[in-house]
Amino acid sequence: MRTHPAVADLVARSNRLGADPKNTNYAGGNASAKGTTTDPVTGSDVELLWVKGSGGDLGTLTEKGLAVLRLDRMRALVDVYPGVEREDEMVAAFDFCLHGKGGAAPSIDTAMHGLVDAAHVDHLHPDAGIAIATAADGEALTKQVFGDAVAWVPWRRPGFQLGLDIARIKAENPGAIGVVLGGHGITAWGDTSEECVANSLRIITTAQEYIDANGAAEPFGPVLPGYEPLPEAERRRSAAALAPLLRGLASTDRPQVGHFTDSDVVLDFVSREKHPALAELGTSCPDHFLRTKVKPMVLDLPPTAPLEDVKARLRELHEAYRADYAAYYDRHASADSPAMRGADPAIVLVPGVGMFSYGANKQTARVAGEFYVNAINVMRGAEALSTYAPIDEAEKFRIEYWSLEEAKLQRMPKPKPLATRVALVTGAASGIGLATARRLAAEGACVVVADLDLEKATEAAKEIGSADVAVGVAADVSDAEQVAAAMREAVLAFGGVDLVVNNAGLSISKPLLETTEKDWDLQHDVMAKGSFLVSREAARIMIEQGMGGDIVYISSKNSLFAGPNNVAYGATKADQAHQVRLLAAELGEHQIRVNGVNPDGVVRGSGIFAGGWGAKRAAVYGVPEDELGAYYAQRTLLKREVLPEHCADAVFALAGGELSRTTGLHVPVDSGVAAAFLR
Structure with missing residues (x-):
């Protein structure tokens, strides 16, 4: 037609x-x-x-x-x-x-x-x-x-x-x-x-x-002494240090994804004399306050204040914000008003640092921030010509809790199992890591694709979805500062971290007498030490958020099975497997669950096997390299090849909500290797 x-x-x-x-x-x-x-x-x-x-x-x-x-x-x-x-x-x-x-x-x-x-x-x-x-x-x-x-x-x-x-x-x-x-x-x-x-x-x-x-040249008044923007690098470090706490506070009623912006518009506004009073007046256009709430939460300390003082003050301000929002609801709600949807802020302004915005997904959080930038522009224009005078709060309430708006919200599709969760997967540009990142994103998570190769990580993230779904970061997991930097990028991108998959690895297949000290150190630096560093940084963020979390180790059947010519790899996998048990015992009080996946012989799509490990293992078993996957399958009870997607399925099973009371578990994904049965 x-x-x-x-x-x-x-x-x-x-x-x-x-x-x-x-x-x-x-x-x-x-x-x-x-x-x-x-x-x-x-x-x-x-x-x-x-x-x-x-x-x-x-x-x-x-x-x-x-x-x-x-x-x-x-x-x-x-x-x-x-x-x-x-x-x-x-x-x-x-x-x-x-x-x-x-x-x-x-x-x-x-x-x-x-x-x-x-x-x-x-x-x-x-x-x-x-x-x-x-x-x-x-x-x-x-x-x-x-x-x-x-x-x-x-x-x-x-x-x-x-x-x-x-x-x-x-x-x-x-x-x-x-x-x-x-x-x-x-x-x-x-x-x-x-x-x-x-x-x-x-x-x-x-x-x-x-x-x-x-219009007036400085409609927001002069810059407050000491409220000037921090230098960019310092600003972003401060934002990353505050993001987990703020996300946890903003998620008191329901989990939220975060977005951070330090645009010039925001930084100028929060540095000016009038910003506290104008922010308190709230936004006016219905499109604005439906996404930003009627007003933001504003930190009233300068950017040079000690970090612990800032955190303590944010907790106090959050408590006051919730009480104020509940009072606003009570002032205007009638018997037929929808129930209060939550009293946490959608916008948090931090002088010298920037703006944090929150929503049910990354796009919603990002758009909320964009709308508050619109609101700042509106306030600037109104103050430049006259006095900013938004509609009164009774009218705002009529729209925010409008029966038609409530009906629209009720028509929203049911969220996916991992909606609002932020996942970071190491070694995620290929093989099990990439399959896992894809699966987690498909189930609603925001995904940080971490890999030694930034270009490959970025390409993988783009293949998974837009920047509202996945971002790529560089990370040598054996380097503590690179791990910390990757986590900072994650919290700046999505507000925090809820799910970490320790997948980065390499394999050195040699007999004991040919295994060098360098081989041993490299193998353990990447997987044993790397998993420790990633888990430590993730735990810090998760504990600060107070929202629980999941840490999943991609270990191996080799953590249990003693095979030939494999001492460095098998020993480090055993190290990872025991980290699962140790961290499950330690982090349980914070509602952080730690579990493992034990695959066997994931050949197809594997960066490890393609990098020479496959040829060496094929030589050990006396089969052509292109038949190695089939060989592994034939030695299993099910006689079926294990693919990266099967490991991704196991990660989702552990973190998807159905096994909420499970921690310290290793899930075999090996088609049945009797010698690797957990005893």
């Missing part, structure tokens, strides 16, 4: 607007087009409205993301509208206006697009526009900035009545190209898609140019 020209124009316009953050934030705003097509039932012309559906993003919008409604039925809703006290009922009525099969669910802003008498409509959340919308004298500023070209709409919660308001104001101002919505954003329109986008951009550009030309 051919795409209607109005739809093609709408999608192109939406993508153009959504591609530039100065126009609107991620998943913020919506756009629409009206047009005539043939009704396949009657053969007659029918007027349709195509509008971005609920939850979509303008920058990535496709035709599938549009809701399609009949305009005659949409307009007829005006006659049955029961009034503002019952306007939420109109969202369900949109379903009776839908045309055809499929399409996205209509959003709360559908009325705005359907009732405004214009062929094309854009509703956007540009920082410059919201700055005027949230200024104390926003109505007068709108007149001053735009003249008669843009009208003012007093604050009203999104819904059917707001659509009626804008439609009326457009009718009363025939020369207007759009409106500023108090406390909220902008809406523009046009007879063509080109005219509509031009009007949207004109409003945004005019607002920003006016702020730039007329």
